[in-house]
Amino acid sequence: MKEQLEAIRESALRAIQEAGAAADLEALRIRYLGRKGELTAVLKRMGTLSAELRPAMGQMANEVRAALEQAVERQSAALEQKALEARLALETVDVSIPGKREDIGHRHPMYTALDEFKEIFINMGFEVMDGPEVELSEYNFTKLNTPDDHPAREWTDTFYLDEESRTLLRTQTSPMQIRALETYGVPIRMISPGRVYRKDEVDATHSPMFHQIEGLVVDKGITMADLKGTLNAVIQEIYGAGTQTRFRPHHFPFTEPSCEVDVQCARCGGKGCPTCKGEGWMEVLGAGMVHPKVLSGCGVDPEVYSGFAFGFGLERMAMARFKINDLRLIFENDIRFLEQF
Numbered sequence: 001m002k003e004q005l006e007a008i009r010e011s012a013l014r015a016i017q018e019a020g021a022a023a024d025l026e027a028l029r030i031r032y033l034g035r036k037g038e039l040t041a042v043l044k045r046m047g048t049l050s051a052e053l054r055p056a057m058g059q060m061a062n063e064v065r066a067a068l069e070q071a072v073e074r075q076s077a078a079l080e081q082k083a084l085e086a087r088l089a090l091e092t093v094d095v096s097i098p099g100k101r102e103d104i105g106h107r108h109p110m111y112t113a114l115d116e117f118k119e120i121f122i123n124m125g126f127e128v129m130d131g132p133e134v135e136l137s138e139y140n141f142t143k144l145n146t147p148d149d150h151p152a153r154e155w156t157d158t159f160y161l162d163e164e165s166r167t168l169l170r171t172q173t174s175p176m177q178i179r180a181l182e183t184y185g186v187p188i189r190m191i192s193p194g195r196v197y198r199k200d201e202v203d204a205t206h207s208p209m210f211h212q213i214e215g216l217v218v219d220k221g222i223t224m225a226d227l228k229g230t231l232n233a234v235i236q237e238i239y240g241a242g243t244q245t246r247f248r249p250h251h252f253p254f255t256e257p258s259c260e261v262d263v264q265c266a267r268c269g270g271k272g273c274p275t276c277k278g279e280g281w282m283e284v285l286g287a288g289m290v291h292p293k294v295l296s297g298c299g300v301d302p303e304v305y306s307g308f309a310f311g312f313g314l315e316r317m318a319m320a321r322f323k324i325n326d327l328r329l330i331f332e333n334d335i336r337f338l339e340q341f
């Protein structure tokens with residue numbers, strides 16, 4: 001039995017030391033130390049020994065078992081260490097490799113212009129409202145005193161979303177006048193920026209989608225003087241102090257009287273140049289006193305309340321603010337263009 005134990009110790013220790021993988025090591029542990037293992041088999045025969053031999057053999061068997069268990073543990077730790085080293089080698093970070101730069105971009109010039117615009121109006125006590133781009137023609141036209149036969153309602157001008165012409169991509173932000181009055185009533189001071197859609201071909205000054213900023217003030221005793229005073233003050237802020245303005249009579253179905261407002265061309269000072277197409281003036285917005293029919297349609301008594309409304313073109317404003325000469329540049333999102341602002 002002594003020789004047997006010696007032999008097991010020797011062959012087992014060698015095999016354990018040579019085990020190259022955790023699975024191999026586990027197989028060896030089972031082969032020698034397992035319930036049906038070689039060492040266990042020897043131990044089971046301990047009972048057949050004489051009483052004199054048994055203690056010595058028992059002790060030796062225990063020593064062999066302890067030695068094997070220790071060897072398995074040592075080898076297991078060694079294998080783990082090796083695996084860790086291999087993984088670390090694989091995952092080494094070379095800190096000397098130049099990093100990859102992420103382009104994070106920045107605010108679009110048109111939104112910078114919009115932010116500045118909002119700031120001016122917020123400082124004057126206006127609220128900023130958001131409205132739907134998919135609108136009811138009732139709000140886009142009817143409630144804005146725009147009759148069924150008005151040319152703005154033509155299918156060739158407007159993106160309708162159903163055969164009955166009930167819904168459309170709004171052609172203007174003016175329906176927000178109605179929504180604001182219906183939701184919040186009077187008195188009211190609000191602006192509402194957003195996208196509008198018209199069936200225009202794309203060129204340097206046209207796009208089927210562009211942005212307007214609607215404005216509405218309704219209260220007791222509001223007059224054309226308030227309209228002119230407010231818009232002149234805003235234009236001085238946007239286009240610079242001393243900017244000359246011109247209020248031209250115009251027609252909008254939902255304002256009476258109506259006007260268009262021009263600013264003197266900053267580039268030529270009114271003499272006429274390519275920027276203003278030789279006019280000396282550039283149109284920046286449409287405006288007017290809210291039509292009594294619009295007010296009464298929203299449940300506001302036009303005998304008591306009056307107001308003014310206006311609609312700025314955002315792209316045009318951004319183009320003037322940043323000296324951009326082609327509308328398409330604003331929508332193309334060419335990084336080389338955008339990075340200049």
Ligand code: PHE
Binds near residue numbers: 252255
């Ligand atoms: N909605 C008009 C347009 O798109 C502009 C406007 C707004 C005119 C408000 C008067 C009052 O041309």
